[in-house]
Amino acid sequence: MASQSRTAAIVGMYEWPKRLDRDVSAMQIKAASISKALEDAGLKWSDVDGLYDANDGEGGGGLGLAPYLGLKPTVIDTTAVGGTAYEFQTAHALADIASGKCNVAVLSYGSKAASQRIPIGTGGASAASNWQSNMENPYGHTLVSSYAMVASRHMYQYGSTPEQLAEIAVTTRYHAMRNPQAVQAMNDLQFQGVNEISIEDVLESRMIADPLHLLECCMVSDGGGALVIASGDVARNTRKKPVWILGSGQATKYRENKGDITTSAAAQSAPIAFGEAQVRPDEIDIAMIYDSFTITVAVMLEDLGFCKKGEFGDFVAGGRLRFDRPGALALNTDGGGLSSNHPGMRGLFLLLEATRQLRGESTSQVPGAKLAVAHGNGGYLGHTHCGGTIILAAD
Amino acid sequence: MPNRPMPVFPEPDTQAFWEAAKRHELTYQQCNSCRGVVFTPRAHCTACGSPDLAIKVSRGEGEVYTYSVVRQNRNPSFADLGAYAVAYIDLDEGFRMLSNVVGVNDPTKDVHCGQRVRVEWEKQESGDYPIPVFRPI
Structure with missing residues (x-):
């Protein structure tokens, strides 16, 4: 039985439609997305009194974004924990609205990762010097190998297989092919074969860092978007049906002596969020989980409590998590970071697609979807990361 | 000969580790208060916060x-x-x-x-x- 808390809701949203866009700046993406998200909500520019920013965009951040937009909010929150900044910020917006500090909170994101050819996953030269870099730079560890190490250990510890991981990419692509923006993204970013894929396709794609293949890695795109969160009073008069924020959880996990790399921050954040929402994992209709890589989803399905530790393989097998398979939750119905949108920090898009589902607007709509979870991951899974869990409910 | 990126100094947490490396000594730290093992090197114990750490050779x-x-x-x-x-x-x-x-x-x-x-x-x-x-x- 879900919590009856109706303190704050997502009332407006916008996802930047292009994934390769050389003609705009990240700040322009943010400002235009905020404008569109407010229009979606039926709210005005001047209604915004809470600004949440992950220090993205050129000259943005706590000092830059408000003057760029031309706003004077009463809350400025610059929580920047990588890709899950938006789940953390949603939790903070809920608290700020509950305590009366603001009524209309705006989260935004803009990135030019594709057109600027930022080598997110496979490293580059680094001249940084700090307590971590001096112990790591000599070894050539990349972002991808950090996630791959989790997969290696998961296979060793639980006997999971490459085929089981590949199923996650297959399911995600199935959803992407129904999403015109995702199809356009894959075309613009020159994917080889913009079509549904099989487990064999995944395993035959080239290895990037064993055991992760190319088709198990997210795209690097441009993009962005915005989310408007409003108090219950405001939410009752907005243009679209509100999507209520029932619970949140935040956690961090990092490599440490004798630590278990196969368990993520979600194992800590999820029970807090589900407890606050008074919802059980088996009641969830939609799971939006940060799919930087297949292994990210595998570990988080387990840590969110959808299946036992080590048993994601059976949970995802045979296309079980497709939107058109009743009897199980639907996973990443927009096509995910693997096949729709990953400009570096995907956490915002998890909330956007969860909102679409709970409004009935997804391109892979689950009929009557009532409860969704968005779980983001920031940082590197096998190294240091933050996890943010948000539980959402339809009106 | 390999040509890997070098550690860059000054960096106070990791300097001693790399000076020991020149002697082919692989070092870690142990807390004199709680006996906790600390790695990567730091100036405090990650288990109890004590600054009283001993450098050990593995x-x-x-x-x-x-x-x-x-x-x-x-x-x-x-x-x-x-x-x-x-x-x-x-x-x-x-x-x-x-x-x-x-x-x-x-x-x-x-x-x-x-x-x-x-x-x-x-x-x-x-x-x-x-x-x-x-x-x-």
């Missing part, structure tokens, strides 16, 4: 906790290595360090979790600090 043996084989790295320092194995090594003294597993025919087949390994010191063209890497025993 025997340099342990096992591969997990690994990956990097096929693609845009950093030119690693261009000559071909596919190489990065790994977390669990040293017998109870600390876990990032390193590479070397000295195998094919890193995609010959490295595995649980494998026993021993440290060796790899001279670098790029600078004065030898890099500790691990070879299967």
Whole structure:
């Protein structure tokens, strides 16, 4: 039985439609997305009194974004924990609205990762010097190998297989092919074969860092978007049906002596969020989980409590998590970071697609979807990361 | 000779580790208050916060906790290595360090979790600090 808390809701949203866009700046993406998200909500520019920013965009951040937009909010929150900044910020917006500090909170994101050819996953030269870099730079560890190490250990510890991981990419692509923006993204970013894929396709794609293949890695795109969160009073008069924020959880996990790399921050954040929402994992209709890589989803399905530790393989097998398979939750119905949108920090898009589902607007709509979870991951899974869990409910 | 990126100084937490590396000593820290093992090096104990840490020398043996084989790295320092194995090594003294597993025919087949390994010191063209890497025993 879900919590009856109706303190704050997502009332407006916008996802930047292009994934390769050389003609705009990240700040322009943010400002235009905020404008569109407010229009979606039926709210005005001047209604915004809470600004949440992950220090993205050129000259943005706590000092830059408000003057760029031309706003004077009463809350400025610059929580920047990588890709899950938006789940953390949603939790903070809920608290700020509950305590009366603001009524209309705006989260935004803009990135030019594709057109600027930022080598997110496979490293580059680094001249940084700090307590971590001096112990790591000599070894050539990349972002991808950090996630791959989790997969290696998961296979060793639980006997999971490459085929089981590949199923996650297959399911995600199935959803992407129904999403015109995702199809356009894959075309613009020159994917080889913009079509549904099989487990064999995944395993035959080239290895990037064993055991992760190319088709198990997210795209690097441009993009962005915005989310408007409003108090219950405001939410009752907005243009679209509100999507209520029932619970949140935040956690961090990092490599440490004798630590278990196969368990993520979600194992800590999820029970807090589900407890606050008074919802059980088996009641969830939609799971939006940060799919930087297949292994990210595998570990988080387990840590969110959808299946036992080590048993994601059976949970995802045979296309079980497709939107058109009743009897199980639907996973990443927009096509995910693997096949729709990953400009570096995907956490915002998890909330956007969860909102679409709970409004009935997804391109892979689950009929009557009532409860969704968005779980983001920031940082590197096998190294240091933050996890943010948000539980959402339809009106 | 390998040409890996060197640690960059001044950096107060890691300087002692790399000075010991010049003597081919693999060091870790242990807290004099709670006996907790600290790694990577810091000026405080991560278990209790005490600044009273002793530097210890490891025997340099342990096992591969997990690994990956990097096929693609845009950093030119690693261009000559071909596919190489990065790994977390669990040293017998109870600390876990990032390193590479070397000295195998094919890193995609010959490295595995649980494998026993021993440290060796790899001279670098790029600078004065030898890099500790691990070879299967």
